[in-house]
Amino acid sequence: MTNANIPFLDLVTVHREFEGELVEVLKNALKTAGFIGGPMVQGFEEEFARFCEAQLCVGLGSGTDALRFALIAAGVKSGDIVITVPNTFIATTEAISQAGARPDFVDIDPQTYTMDPAKLREYLERRCRWNPKTRQVVHNATGKPVTAVVPVHLYGQMADMDAILDLASQYNLKVIEDACQAQGAEYFSQKDSRWHKAGSMGQAAAFSFYPGKNLGACGEAGAMTTNDEQLAQTCRLLRDHGQSKKYFHDIEGYNGRLDAIQAGFLRVKLRHLGTWNEQRRQAAERYGKLFAGVQGLLTVPHQPSWARSVYHLYVIQVEDRARLQQKLTDAGIGTGIHYPVALHLTKAYEHLGYHVGDFPIAEQSATHILSLPMFPGLTADQQERVVSEVLQSLSATAPSAH
Numbered sequence: 300m301t302n303a304n305i306p307f308l309d310l311v312t313v314h315r316e317f318e319g320e321l322v323e324v325l326k327n328a329l330k331t332a333g334f335i336g337g338p339m340v341q342g343f344e345e346e347f348a349r350f351c352e353a354q355l356c357v358g359l360g361s362g363t364d365a366l367r368f369a370l371i372a373a374g375v376k377s378g379d380i381v382i383t384v385p386n387t388f389i390a391t392t393e394a395i396s397q398a399g400a401r402p403d404f405v406d407i408d409p410q411t412y413t414m415d416p417a418k419l420r421e422y423l424e425r426r427c428r429w430n431p432k433t434r435q436v437v438h439n440a441t442g443k444p445v446t447a448v449v450p451v452h453l454y455g456q457m458a459d460m461d462a463i464l465d466l467a468s469q470y471n472l473k474v475i476e477d478a479c480q481a482q483g484a485e486y487f488s489q490k491d492s493r494w495h496k497a498g499s500m501g502q503a504a505a506f507s508f509y510p511g512k513n514l515g516a517c518g519e520a521g522a523m524t525t526n527d528e529q530l531a532q533t534c535r536l537l538r539d540h541g542q543s544k545k546y547f548h549d550i551e552g553y554n555g556r557l558d559a560i561q562a563g564f565l566r567v568k569l570r571h572l573g574t575w576n577e578q579r580r581q582a583a584e585r586y587g588k589l590f591a592g593v594q595g596l597l598t599v600p601h602q603p604s605w606a607r608s609v610y611h612l613y614v615i616q617v618e619d620r621a622r623l624q625q626k627l628t629d630a631g632i633g634t635g636i637h638y639p640v641a642l643h644l645t646k647a648y649e650h651l652g653y654h655v656g657d658f659p660i661a662e663q664s665a666t667h668i669l670s671l672p673m674f675p676g677l678t679a680d681q682q683e684r685v686v687s688e689v690l691q692s693l694s695a696t697a698p699s700a701h
């Protein structure tokens with residue numbers, strides 16, 4: 300028992316409890332042939348908007364669709380520059396490119412792994428100029444307008460939104476939150492002294508319901524949230540071939556709809572999301588206690604006073620990651636790396652011309668981070684075993700402490 304394998308993520312146990320409800324969703328869809336759109340999708344959109352404290356939600360085929368459609372709907376055009384961070388899943392920058400823009404990066408804060416607002420300010424002040432005629436910032440080196448910023452709420456924790464939103468309003472940038480890893484995360488804004496949910500702060504936000512996310516479908520799914528009716532309406536057109544009415548195409552769009560069976564599954568699972576997020580927080584707290592006192596050997600996640608993370612991932616940093624990961628694999632403990640290559644150094648972006656050293660903090664984290672098992676239902680026993688294996692491995696390599 301004590302040596303049983305511990306998965307990185309358990310997607311089997313979690314569905315057992317309400318398997319009956321999921322099967323009912325499927326049976327209902329078969330009975331009514333309601334596969335696309337309809338009350339299931341609308342119901343989920345209303346419930347998820349409420350959960351995010353946003354006015355509107357548009358159900359989509361994936362988180363990537365949500366990012367792409369939100370950027371296009373927010374007005375990002377061919378030839379624009381959109382700023383994000385190098386340490387995110389490639390979908391963030393794929394969506395920027397697919398909207399016709401060029402992704403550019405600013406480095407992250409070393410403690411939170413999210414966009415460093417000071418770096419964003421530096422980029423806008425030093426590498427761009429303000430064009431008062433177009434009311435746009437123009438990137439000096441390329442002459443392209445910078446029109447949007449995509450902060451990524453990585454590992455379940457929101458980026459420092461007050462500072463980012465201030466800069467965005469000063470420089471007339473749209474803010475599209477990549478909230479794919481952050482369903483239910485919160486940010487404390489100094490502006491109105493209250494907590495705000497991920498997906499309610501930017502012009503729009505993108506969510507993914509890929510199975511492994513905090514709220515996961517049983518297949519592919521995503522959504523965008525916004526308080527802007529015009530923006531939501533454009534996303535509704537984009538997801539459905541630009542149709543305002545069947546076969547009347549106002550614009551050219553995409554096939555990016557949320558399917559009704561997935562929407563039904565998501566409605567069942569959304570009712571548990573608050574509990575699951577709370578379980579993840581408790582698990583993170585337990586890891587924190589178990590790792591207390593060995594801070595010299597590893598870095599644990601940092602939650603600033605303005606953030607309430609939903610711990611999509613529990614990410615530590617160590618000096619010799621390869622060795623630790625191998626040790627844990629040998630001990631039957633699943634781990635992950637999110638992500639091993641900073642995007643500016645990924646082969647797909649060779650043509651953008653970045654070099655090693657351009658974003659040193661993102662690069663340093665890419666080579667040192669390790670994601671430990673984290674999912675609702677992870678037990679205290681399992682966590683004790685993970686931590687004991689980590690500490691054994693680290694103390695075997697650490698220089699003696701005197």
Ligand SMILES: *Cc1c(COP(=O)(O)O)cnc(C)c1O
Pocket residue numbers: 361362363364387388390391451477479480506507508509520521
């Ligand atoms: C999962 C994820 C996406 C993409 O979502 P899909 O539903 O897989 O398209 C985008 N950004 C981040 C940060 C993600 O984690």
